[in-house]
Amino acid sequence: DTAVSQTPKYLVTQMGNDKSIKCEQNLGHDTMYWYKQDSKKFLKIMFSYNNKELIINETVPNRFSPKSPDKAHLNLHINSLELGDSAVYFCASSQDSTGNQPQHFGDGTRLSIL
């Protein structure tokens, strides 16, 4: 009965590869997010989608491309992986994008680039 689930939990790959991380929420929420937590433990917003439409797009390299096939899913595809992409990536969701509702987080995907 996991609310926000991400796969895979761990991802180890080489520089230059392309990889995807999947996220699904079963809360019936309209809004989903991707965050990056770097080695210094800072969590920063990357993207947000509301009802499959992009509403927040921070200064993220265009090698990162989010895709939302429906409002319960928000996947993150990363092209040409670099060493600096090593981090923990968290997916989250909230009931709506008004800012009045709490965000619920997945357990994270730990990405390690060799």
Added chain:
Amino acid sequence: KQEVTQIPAALSVPEGENLVLNCSFTDSAIYNLQWFRQDPGKGLTSLLLIQSSQREQTSGRLNASLDKSSGRSTLYIAASQPGDSATYLCAPRGYALNFGKGTSLLVTP
């Protein structure tokens, strides 16, 4: 740009003590402020959300206050337990959540 500072960075206390974790933020134009806990290797668990119009919220042994005008929030933990050991993150919400680095709490038996 919102900057969030959490003090102390780390805290170690014996079981049973009452604690105060502090959070300050530079931009008071926020919708709400959310407190989370993060356990090692895990995601974030939402603890409390205080709307910008509210002064405090309580859940069990946790009480969070918000002074939006001065850019401050505190999380009060009563009668701490070893199971409270985790990193506590404060996140004021503007157009997105902005996180501090957190306070790493260790409660010893």
